[in-house]
Amino acid sequence: MVRHKNRYIVVLITENDTNATKKLHLKPITLSNAIKDTVQQLYGDFGLAAIKAAFTAKYCNELTKIAIIKVRHGPHRFVTSVLPLITSLENKSITINIIHIGATIKQSFKFILEYQERKYYEFVANLKRDEDKKALRESLMDIDDVLTIV
Known part of the structure; x- marks a missing residue:
């Protein structure tokens, strides 16, 4: 039996048309289909x-x-090379930046938690009420749904 190694690519998706505080409504299946289509265009059936x-x-x-x-x-190189080339999802103009590539999902989640903690402190500077700060923290640090999938 052969052990297959995986790579977990953490990306930051930003919309070019709107401001940075607006929510991005994006489903994982939409992102994966866009990546598959771009890999198909650049690398063909092999990719x-x-x-x-x-x-x-x-x-x-x-x-x-x-x-x-x-x-x-191995094939993660195909994906990392096409990510910057994806410029639109669901008729929205976007930019995809790779911020981390990890060998384990645990390390990727640790990176995301640290990243989201930094984002929390950026967002909380604009809020005055404690209830808003608490709600923001809960929404930013919510990765429990992913942990149940893994």
């Missing part, structure tokens, strides 16, 4: 078959605009 084995978009946070993409080690 698509290479990434398809363990490829999934696992997580999308609306507030921080972070997503996790899981792909096998």
Whole structure:
């Protein structure tokens, strides 16, 4: 039996048309289909078959605009090379930046928690009520739905 290594790519998705505090309504399936289509266009059937084995978009946070993409080690280079080329999703002009590539999902979640903690302190500077701060913290640090999938 062969052990297959995976890579977890953490990306930041920003909309070019709107302001930074607006929520991004994006489903993981939409992101994964856009990546598959772009890999198909650039690398053909070989590239698509290479990434398809363990490829999934696992997580999308609306507030921080972070997503996790899981792909096998080796073909992850196809995915990382096409991510900056994706410029629109659901008729929205976007930019995708890779902020972390990890070997385990645990390390990726640790990175996301640290990143979201930094984002929380950026957002909380504009809020005055404690209830708003608490609600923001709960929404930013909500990765429990992903942990149950894993």
